[in-house]
Amino acid sequence: MASPPAPPTAPHPVDAWLPPGQLLVYGLQHVLAMYAGAVAVPLILAGALGLSRAQLVYLIGADLFTCGLATLIQTVGFRGVGVRLPVIQGCTFAAVGPMILIGRQGGLPAVYGAVIAAGTLTLLAAPYFARMLRFFPPVVTGSIITLIGISLLPVAVRWAGGGDPSSTDFGAPSALGLSFATFGLVLLYKRVLRGFWQGVGVLLGLVSGTVLAALLGRLDLGGVREAGWLAVTTPFAFGLPQFTPGAVASMALVMVVVMVESTGDFVALGELTGRPLTPEALSRGLRADGLSTMLGGVLNAFPYTAYAQNVGLVALSRVRSRWVVAAAGLILMVLGLLPKLSALVAAIPAPVLGGAGLLMFGQVAASGLRTLARVDFDSEEGRLNGLVVGATLAVGLIPLGSPGFWRSLPEWAQVVLQSGITAGSLTGIVLHAVLVRGGREG
Template sequence: MASQSAPDPVDAWLPLPRLLAYGLQHVLAMYAGAVAVPLIVAGALGLSREELVSLIGADLFTCGLATLVQTVGFPGFGVRLPVIQGCTFAAVGPMILIGKTGGLPSVYGAVIAAGALTLLVAPYFARLLRFFPPVVTGSIITLIGISLLPVAVRWAGGGDPSSPDFGAPAALGLAFTTFALVLLYKRVLTGFWQSVAVLLGLVSGTVISAALGMFDLAGVREGRFIAVTTPFAFGLPHFDPGAVASMALVMLVVMVESTGDFVALGELTGRPLTPEALARGLRADGLSTMLGGVLNAFPYTAYAQNVGLVALSRVRSRWVVAAAGVILVVLGLLPKLSALVAAIPAPVLGGAGLLMFGQVAASGLRTLSRVDFDSERGRMNGLIVAATLAVGLIPLGAPNFWRSLPPWLQVILQSGITAGSVTGILLHAMFARGSDGSKDAAHADPGSP
């Protein structure tokens, strides 16, 4: 009797307790990044504390809906991989500039229009997938991991590098204790418990921080029990052409970054990305961004930090991340719960983040191990990797490097992932002449011109 084929792990449905545990692990990994955008925007625009709380609730609620659109999907929408959605940092600068001149109605008008444009151009952008062979995708995945590591380092030091307490021994001790605990759990535990090593590390680190007096619950005590997101709470949207053009450029950057994250997840889950799946994923980005404009939130993209969690936990089910989406919706409606998650100290997140983001870089290196670097054409592959990483890492080494360029160009180049991706794609088109750059391709046609 023929044995039945194993079910696709991406579509695997897990028992509810495991779904919720894995989903919570994803939420904890992305939460700090998700709430950072409303914090920055509200601070720059001088919004009140009540308005800030409203923005955070709306953002979490929309993050959850956007994640459900990507993971569960419906006809024409959703990449159906374990992708968690969050607001993009690429939009922060333009939103602040738009908000200072036209207020939040102009911001949300631009967000809605840019989301609609993304939805329309997604099928055409998806045709670019053929320009992402292993030499390019491996470089981009490595770049994503390296680009995220400074975020974990800042968390590990306490969160704010300008603070006099940044890098205090207590913060560093807590961060590296969490780091060591996650490693220990991955080493000594098995099965389900090994796959939630990050969650166990975060809980253990938080318990230790409470014993050290570093766990502040003031926000939980002050928060409301229930808060409902109201569409257009800051007024009806205003569609300023300049603001729309600026946000449309941001969404172009988002499409490049999302493509890199989708490709990375396709590699990690064993479900290679197809042009059709990419088009559905980018349409979902556009739809979620439009929804963000209606619900007083922001443009949305795939969160790379959760790619690292998929790599570290090896749990590939999209339904796990769908559960994370449900948790985010609940957190958006229950401010006290979201404040409890926000109370996890930054050093605890940093300790776990160092491993998660390092794992993303390691996954990129694993993809690059399949690339031919030895033949004459392979030496060109080495140049592609070198140039992609070099250009992509410029913003990490010198954040103000591009500040003298026009603002529209800064939006592209300040995103190291986008700048590196464009560099890799262009160089591969120039040098590769139709090869995917892999060892197999090199061996299959060694005498081709």
């Protein structure tokens, strides 16, 4: 008799397709976690370049739309492009300084010319950069994941205090109370709820915190009333791109930083989701960064990278499906087209975001510590591993302790070193190669 057919193999959690309602709610949770960071870049750039309010609104819409498009490219993927992990794409903060300098000299057309050229170079360099994956053993990846979490915590702290540390009411009792009420609510939801509701504990905490803020009179919906209903992003809205060698070189350096940071985020997600990163997957992910950055220059947006704050949400929610983040990409595209909706999301008070962010970013650091728990620290080689961890964290945390520490160095060096994640990652990679791999081979 013929043997019965084998039961169908369940898909990996990363590839699992959830019911549409769950995709929408989980996706919205990811959008709320990254929204403040996504809109911060156009806000800073517009202020530095003296753009009008109408131009600022346009930049925000273009950025959100392209964030969504870039996220779809990264999560869904096609023909050798896209890491196909639950990765949210957003504008890298490493590009802010160079974009301001380029914009002051040549305007936005020069900025977008440099962005397009740097994206093209990243697309071409991705397969070669991906060969570096062998320099990311657990001692390095655990150190980087821990560093990512610790580096993000000050962002959550600033949100928790009210958003602007220079404000006279920063750290006001009402802000702190709202922040830690949200913090406690997320903890409560994650402890007592089960299944789907436990997975959206962060979203429930943000909604509850926002309702509490409204009751305390800390919810401002003025931006929603002022926003328009529809805004369509058109290519080259600020003029045809201009390509100048100096601007292209500085933006290409930014994309080197992006590739290092994205690699760290991809490795972290591979650890969290149970789908370890391969050189082929890394190459696809970096190609997606390059393609998304090229599209950013065409669609009046910016260079794009994986957003580390959403790594924390994957760790906290334990929802690993990339289709959830693809749904978040669709939501971002809709928000980019409908300013009233994006203004509604932006109305969530900073202390509410801070309360949830403290937990999310702490979870990233905890994930790094779990990876480091598998590392040998007792043998002779293990003691060298301890040096790698210590040096990675020490160098990576310098910009947090003293933001102006590297200001006397050349601009190109500041671009690399001011990103603590990049500086720490490079330190860990180099030291492990020299001290551990070099000693082993010697």
